[in-house]
């Protein structure tokens with residue numbers, strides 16, 4: 043369509059996330075071919091992602107060999123905490139970027155011996171908004187919310203919870219101390235995310251952790267082992 | 270501010286198309302943003318203002334088409350209903366539904382360019 047001023051309209055119709063989605067798709071295929079469960083963990087800062095993974099590696103790394111790719115704005119503290127249990131932990135320092143993207147995960151995957159692994163955890167940057175727009179190629183999206191954050195967190199930051207397959211209410215050892223209103227919290231989560239499975243866990247006391255491990259085992263894909 | 274990363278991608282796509290079509294300047298860009306895209310239109314506008322400088326889109330206008338959520342409920346599977354999200358309640362049975370058909374999109378729809 044040419045207008046008199048030499049101005050023309052070009053139809054594009056492309057997803058802005060297109061490039062990230064394409065790389066995420068490659069990651070997902072590769073994890074799938076290797077029989078690996080890839081779990082993307084999202085939460086606000088300090089909800090307990092690293093503590094959950096430390097306990098999980100301690101209890102399951104032998105039966106389900108695992109690795110962690112962890113995004114952090116500045117430090118490598120989380121990677122050091124996670125390395126203690128014999129699993130490889132790769133730190134992705136995101137600098138000013140408030141989320142992991144599929145390309146960062148793909149570069150980190152190149153450092154892993156995928157043929158030896160059953161699970162790769164992707165600990166996202168602590169942030170309930172930005173990471174939700176970036177598919178990493180995971181097969182399980184896990185959102186965490188701690189009892190200390192308030193029951194209306196899922197309504198204020200719905201994106202993280204809405205697309206989660208599994209929601210973990212963390213730090214339930216502190217529920218009584220902070221007057222956590224369990225019914226309201228669960229109702230809010232179910233309103234935002236009616237299909238997600240919800241588990242209540244404490245990596246400190248161990249409560250609920252066995253169900254989390256069972257969920258992971260139930261999600262392990264069939265193996266073909268061709269990296 | 271993931272809107273910065275997203276706008277960077279949008280501008281990359283736009284400038285590639287502009288170069289391919291021999292355009293000298295991008296006059297306007299139109300984006301379609303779903304109510305569940307996780308993107309704040311004001312933040313997109315801010316990102317656009319910052320990032321368009323020094324590109325073919327310098328001085329261009331940004332148009333944002335906001336799209337509602339379209340969802341389906343098991344109680345009436347042949348119908349779609351619209352909502353603004355994030356809690357997608359069925360207007361018939363008032364239950365929240367997980368069957369979201371549209372509303373997460375963030376697409377570069379079109380652009381106007383100036384050609385010599």
Ligand SMILES: Nc1nc2c(ncn2[C@@H]2O[C@H](COP(=O)(O)OP(=O)(O)OP(=O)(O)O)[C@@H](O)[C@H]2O)c(=O)[nH]1
Nearest residue numbers: 086087088089090091092093168213215244245246
């Ligand atoms: N009481 C209690 N404290 C916990 C639990 N899980 C984590 N914490 C504490 O909460 C704080 C934050 O935990 P992290 O595991 O570092 O949280 P995170 O989500 O990895 O934080 P970022 O990576 O910074 O976003 C630490 O002081 C933990 O010891 C729990 O189950 N119970």
Ligand SMILES: [Mg+2]
Nearest residue numbers: 091092120165
């Ligand atoms: Mg952490």
Ligand SMILES: [Zn+2]
Nearest residue numbers: 342344359362
């Ligand atoms: Zn209904």
